[in-house]
Amino acid sequence: MIRHHPDNNMLLEYAAGSLPWALSLAVSAHLQLCPQCRQQRENLDRIGGALLCDSAPQSVDTAAFDQLMGRIEHEDQQEASSGEAAPAKPRPVYSSDPVLADLPKVIRKLVTSTGPLKWRRVSSALRTSRLNTGQDRYEVAFQRICRGGKVAEHDHRGREVTVVLYGSFSDSEGVYRRGDFLLREPGDVHRPIATQDQECLCLSVVEAPVKVTGLLGWLINPFLSFRPA
Amino acid sequence: MEIPQTRDDDWSQLLVRVGKNEDRAAFERLFRHFAPLIKGFHYSRNTQAFCAEAADELVQEVMIRVWRKAPTFDPSRASANTWVYTIMRNCRIDMLRRNNRRQDSDSSDVDVDDIWDDTADTQPLLFLQRSRGEQEIAEGLASLPPEQSHVLEKAYMEGKSHSEISAELGLPLGTVKSRVRLALKKLQARLSK
Numbered sequence: 001m002i003r004h005h006p007d008n009n010m011l012l013e014y015a016a017g018s019l020p021w022a023l024s025l026a027v028s029a030h031l032q033l034c035p036q037c038r039q040q041r042e043n044l045d046r047i048g049g050a051l052l053c054d055s056a057p058q059s060v061d062t063a064a065f066d067q068l069m070g071r072i073e074h075e076d077q078q079e080a081s082s083g084e085a086a087p088a089k090p091r092p093v094y095s096s097d098p099v100l101a102d103l104p105k106v107i108r109k110l111v112t113s114t115g116p117l118k119w120r121r122v123s124s125a126l127r128t129s130r131l132n133t134g135q136d137r138y139e140v141a142f143q144r145i146c147r148g149g150k151v152a153e154h155d156h157r158g159r160e161v162t163v164v165l166y167g168s169f170s171d172s173e174g175v176y177r178r179g180d181f182l183l184r185e186p187g188d189v190h191r192p193i194a195t196q197d198q199e200c201l202c203l204s205v206v207e208a209p210v211k212v213t214g215l216l217g218w219l220i221n222p223f224l225s226f227r228p229a
Numbered sequence: 230m231e232i233p234q235t236r237d238d239d240w241s242q243l244l245v246r247v248g249k250n251e252d253r254a255a256f257e258r259l260f261r262h263f264a265p266l267i268k269g270f271h272y273s274r275n276t277q278a279f280c281a282e283a284a285d286e287l288v289q290e291v292m293i294r295v296w297r298k299a300p301t302f303d304p305s306r307a308s309a310n311t312w313v314y315t316i317m318r319n320c321r322i323d324m325l326r327r328n329n330r331r332q333d334s335d336s337s338d339v340d341v342d343d344i345w346d347d348t349a350d351t352q353p354l355l356f357l358q359r360s361r362g363e364q365e366i367a368e369g370l371a372s373l374p375p376e377q378s379h380v381l382e383k384a385y386m387e388g389k390s391h392s393e394i395s396a397e398l399g400l401p402l403g404t405v406k407s408r409v410r411l412a413l414k415k416l417q418a419r420l421s422k
Contacts, residue, residue, distance in 0.1 A: 015318075053266070057268070072293060072296055106343050
């Protein structure tokens, strides 16, 4: 049972197309796991449909339709002459890792696109691997907490969204399971602990820090400022 | 103007014909109907995002995708309006991304249809309510207080985030958020009546 969801404001920005790319990616991963929010998404899309239907029509050049059909025919011919472009099979880069075996479709594609994951050890409990999303406003990464692992208490300098993809973890406020979507604002302090029975994998999307320096910013991410325990 | 109910139904049937038979006459009727609406959606207000040329380009991009994707249109899952809206939204995201993309940025294979993907859903039990939902939402939008419908229009039609709307209207972010939430609550109440 998923208990933590993006709020209606964020879902609406997603449905309207104004939510930043990386945050939309996290919302999308959640939606693929959460039927309740999918239904809400449908309602929000319908608002878009209703607004489109009620728009004041603006005249379109009479030649536009013929232009369009010309373009379509041209594309069809090109495709026919270039033969059947066999779509490249996605590389199965992570099949041996059970934690990565059952990811939402969009995350699977993201992993495939990123190539072999490079796990970096942050502490004895936590490993992280950066994911390539083709944008640099947000840092997108997997965070992997070992079974029963305790992550050092930390706060967040930028907004951070976390989606649990495998296993579960808890902090002083509750337990978070597969599909749960968490938004932390700057200044929130927490200390995540993975449950004893299995590892925990999360997708993390963090607002890029006001560049400390490119490399250092990444090195100290995802835990931007450690507090002495 | 036609009566909304029959109109809605007609467009869905035309889309099905395009999808099944590549019916050009059906597609032309869809184009004559939707192209001016797509343009009006983006261009009738003073949006900076789309000048007339960009709006015309968007119309072409959207309608080409409507033609290509028509075989995936399922009238039991969405109305033609909503389906075209989602295609249009994805096109717009693509266009804005293409314009903003930095030269040196690493590319990714994840594209807009992966993130704004609704093909995976199958929820047959909800289908029955769907066409009613369209109608209810349209009526609900018309009865919202102006300050609430205004923020929805800015969000959808101008593609502005809550914080952009807040800056533009000189309202606290919390006010914009609560207007959006109140509007959704009212629309939702109609749906569950």
